[in-house]
Amino acid sequence: MQSFEYFEAQSLEEVVEALVSGEEVRVLAGGCGILLLMKQNLYFPRALVNIKKISGLKYIEQDNGTVRIGTLATHNEVKGTLLVAEKLPLLSEALSYVATNRIRNMATIGGTLAHADPTSDAAPALLALEARVVVTGSQGEREIELAAFFKDYFETVLEPGEVLKEIIVPLPPETAKGFYTRFEVRKAMDKAMPGVAVLIDLEEDKKTIRSVRIGLSGVGNCCLRLEEAEQFLAGKEDHPDIRQKIGDIVKATIDPVEEYHFTADYKKQIAAVFLQRVFAEAYSRASSSS
Amino acid sequence: MIFEDHFFIEAPRSAVWAYIWDPEKMSRCVPGVEQVVAESDDTYSVRVKTRVGFLSATFNLGVKITEAEEPVRLMSVFEGKDSKIASRLKQVNTMELVDVSATRTEIRYKSEVTLMGKLATLGRSVIKGKAKQMMKAFSQKLKTEIEKTEADMAAAKEV
Amino acid sequence: MDQRNVNLSINGDSYQIAVRPNEFLADVLRSKLDLTGTKTACDMGVCGSCTVLLDGLPVSSCLTLAVDAEGKEITTIEGLESADGELHAVQESFLDKGAVQCGFCTAGMVMTTKSFLDKNPKPTEQEIRQALSGNICRCTGYAKIVEAVEDAAKKMQR
Numbered sequence: 001m002q003s004f005e006y007f008e009a010q011s012l013e014e015v016v017e018a019l020v021s022g023e024e025v026r027v028l029a030g031g032c033g034i035l036l037l038m039k040q041n042l043y044f045p046r047a048l049v050n051i052k053k054i055s056g057l058k059y060i061e062q063d064n065g066t067v068r069i070g071t072l073a074t075h076n077e078v079k080g081t082l083l084v085a086e087k088l089p090l091l092s093e094a095l096s097y098v099a100t101n102r103i104r105n106m107a108t109i110g111g112t113l114a115h116a117d118p119t120s121d122a123a124p125a126l127l128a129l130e131a132r133v134v135v136t137g138s139q140g141e142r143e144i145e146l147a148a149f150f151k152d153y154f155e156t157v158l159e160p161g162e163v164l165k166e167i168i169v170p171l172p173p174e175t176a177k178g179f180y181t182r183f184e185v186r187k188a189m190d191k192a193m194p195g196v197a198v199l200i201d202l203e204e205d206k207k208t209i210r211s212v213r214i215g216l217s218g219v220g221n222c223c224l225r226l227e228e229a230e231q232f233l234a235g236k237e238d239h240p241d242i243r244q245k246i247g248d249i250v251k252a253t254i255d256p257v258e259e260y261h262f263t264a265d266y267k268k269q270i271a272a273v274f275l276q277r278v279f280a281e282a283y284s285r286a287s288s289s290s
Numbered sequence: 291m292i293f294e295d296h297f298f299i300e301a302p303r304s305a306v307w308a309y310i311w312d313p314e315k316m317s318r319c320v321p322g323v324e325q326v327v328a329e330s331d332d333t334y335s336v337r338v339k340t341r342v343g344f345l346s347a348t349f350n351l352g353v354k355i356t357e358a359e360e361p362v363r364l365m366s367v368f369e370g371k372d373s374k375i376a377s378r379l380k381q382v383n384t385m386e387l388v389d390v391s392a393t394r395t396e397i398r399y400k401s402e403v404t405l406m407g408k409l410a411t412l413g414r415s416v417i418k419g420k421a422k423q424m425m426k427a428f429s430q431k432l433k434t435e436i437e438k439t440e441a442d443m444a445a446a447k448e449v
Numbered sequence: 450m451d452q453r454n455v456n457l458s459i460n461g462d463s464y465q466i467a468v469r470p471n472e473f474l475a476d477v478l479r480s481k482l483d484l485t486g487t488k489t490a491c492d493m494g495v496c497g498s499c500t501v502l503l504d505g506l507p508v509s510s511c512l513t514l515a516v517d518a519e520g521k522e523i524t525t526i527e528g529l530e531s532a533d534g535e536l537h538a539v540q541e542s543f544l545d546k547g548a549v550q551c552g553f554c555t556a557g558m559v560m561t562t563k564s565f566l567d568k569n570p571k572p573t574e575q576e577i578r579q580a581l582s583g584n585i586c587r588c589t590g591y592a593k594i595v596e597a598v599e600d601a602a603k604k605m606q607r
Contacts, residue, residue: 001471001472001473002471003450003469003471004450004470004471006450006470006471008516026344031512031513031514031517032494032512035512035514036493036494036512037345039492039493040408040411040493041374041375041376041408042345042375042408042409042411042412043344043345044374045344048470050470050514050516050517052517076506099494099583100494100495100497100582100583101507101561101580101583102494102497102500102507102508102509102561102583103494103509103583105503105506105507105508106508106509106512106513116343118416152343152423153342153343153416153419153420154342154343154344154345154416155342155343155344186582191413220419221416221419221423256415257414257415257416257418257419257422258414258415258418259413259414259415259418260414
């Protein structure tokens with residue numbers, strides 16, 4: 001395993017200091033992303049700053065109408081919290097798909113977002129939940145909507161001296177229900193292609209859509225929100241025609257790349273199929289809730 | 291991986307040919323190009339740094355024009371490796387120039403890219419997606435440079 | 450790269466060793482501490498053969514830096530048998546049911562199983578298979594392993 005300069009930060013200020021101390025310094029959280037790439041001799045950072053020794057970054061708590069999650073909270077810690085299971089079940093559902101239990105014990109929620117893997121499971125759910133991230137750097141703190149956070153393959157809008165500190169998830173209305181699933185062949189370690197999260201809130205008639213949020217992964221170079229479909233669906237009732245239409249929208253919106261077993265066309269087809277399935281399930285959950 | 295596309299340049303075909311026929315000029319349009327060195331009359335060494343997010347690769351490529359049929363068709367080969375990440379790249383490009391009008395040319399290109407070694411393990415869709423982005427950036431830069439050259443020449447003539 | 454001293458608490462014992470920040474727990478256990486029960490195969494966190502428990506939670510020790518294991522309770526396969534050498538129920542069941550062939554996946558399977566049954570003492574077969582889905586076996590076809598886990602669950606309930 002290659003050598004690197006190693007910093008162990010005791011505070012976020014120290015992290016920022018280390019990040020701006022030179023070129024190619026990267027934050028090390030759970031390590032499941034970058035240590036793997038380093039082992040495979042694909043990535044050669046000059047220095048790593050380990051943030052796991054910083055206390056006070058693992059919280060998962062309710063704060064007014066939001067759930068605030070510290071960047072170091074692991075996937076299993078988030079998934080296993082009663083607060084999340086009760087108030088953000090869509091997130092628990094998505095997190096249960098991630099890799100294996102071992103990785104879920106190690107990988108942090110902040111790390112997975114900063115890694116910006118376009119086949120993430122957490123990202124589509126957090127996108128549908130309209131999460132925002134709090135980032136700190138030498139210029140101070142800023143909040144970024146998750147929908148504006150991902151830029152390209154493994155690339156976010158984080159500036160070189162910035163570190164992700166917290167994820168804020170607004171609590172959806174009690175009546176809103178969601179569903180996440182992905183196309184997969186294996187029970188573990190598969191990559192989302194696509195992964196679809198849908199969160200639906202219905203009017204009191206339990207038929208008309210008040211609002212819907214759709215997050216996608218594995219459909220291009222970033223995880224994204226399907227805003228055109230969200231706007232189209234508002235005010236409508238479930239119907240084969242509207243399902244057809246959202247399938248058409250996703251096919252027209254995404255720009256997937258062909259790989260060994262799947263042509264770009266196939267990926268578009270399957271994105272439409274899964275979007276329709278997830279929409280149907282989320283709608284059903286919302287309409288049958290009391 | 292095969293990439294095919296076409297784009298238009300606001301310049302006469304002869305001007306476009308003059309530009310792409312020069313491997314040094316063409317090399318400078320490659321996204322991430324850091325250094326271009328002439329090895330001989332028809333081969334150039336190009337150092338290119340590509341990035342995928344926080345991952346980067348620096349390829350030392352040899353660029354050579356392999357076939358030329360003035361002013362309609364040009365074939366070139368970019369080939370080289372990044373030893374640090376044990377990866378090789380070979381790209382065979384065919385460019386066809388179509389006369390659209392006296393001031394407009396269409397370039398139709400087909401690039402066959404083979405990537406071998408560690409970088410290819412990142413995931414084919416990531417590699418292909420990035421390569422597609424780079425093709426577009428290359429075409430855009432080529433168009434901008436040629437049109438700029440045309441504009442400069444036109445301005446010079448007016449003086 | 451400079452070494453630093455770390456204190457590792459493994460199976461209730463305290464070890465003070467010098468490690469570099471780029472050394473992984475799996476390699477330190479095997480090469481520096483002679484605890485070779487934990488295996489490395491894929492070295493990527495996928496196969497599960499390197500599974501150890503950190504504060505009771507299963508992790509891939511091939512992706513865990515040794516410096517990050519400091520301050521935690523590390524449990525390896527060597528730590529499952531009792532002080533007087535009595536095997537853990539999971540180990541017994543694996544032997545009784547013939548769930549061990551080449552043995553390479555076994556330590557990881559056993560550690561995963563122990564941690565799983567501690568939390569879910571009465572699992573269904575589907576839950577067992579789901580729990581083991583991150584551990585790869587090339588020999589057994591998994592059937593005997595699942596039987597062993599069912600057997601261990603029964604034993605541990607007594």
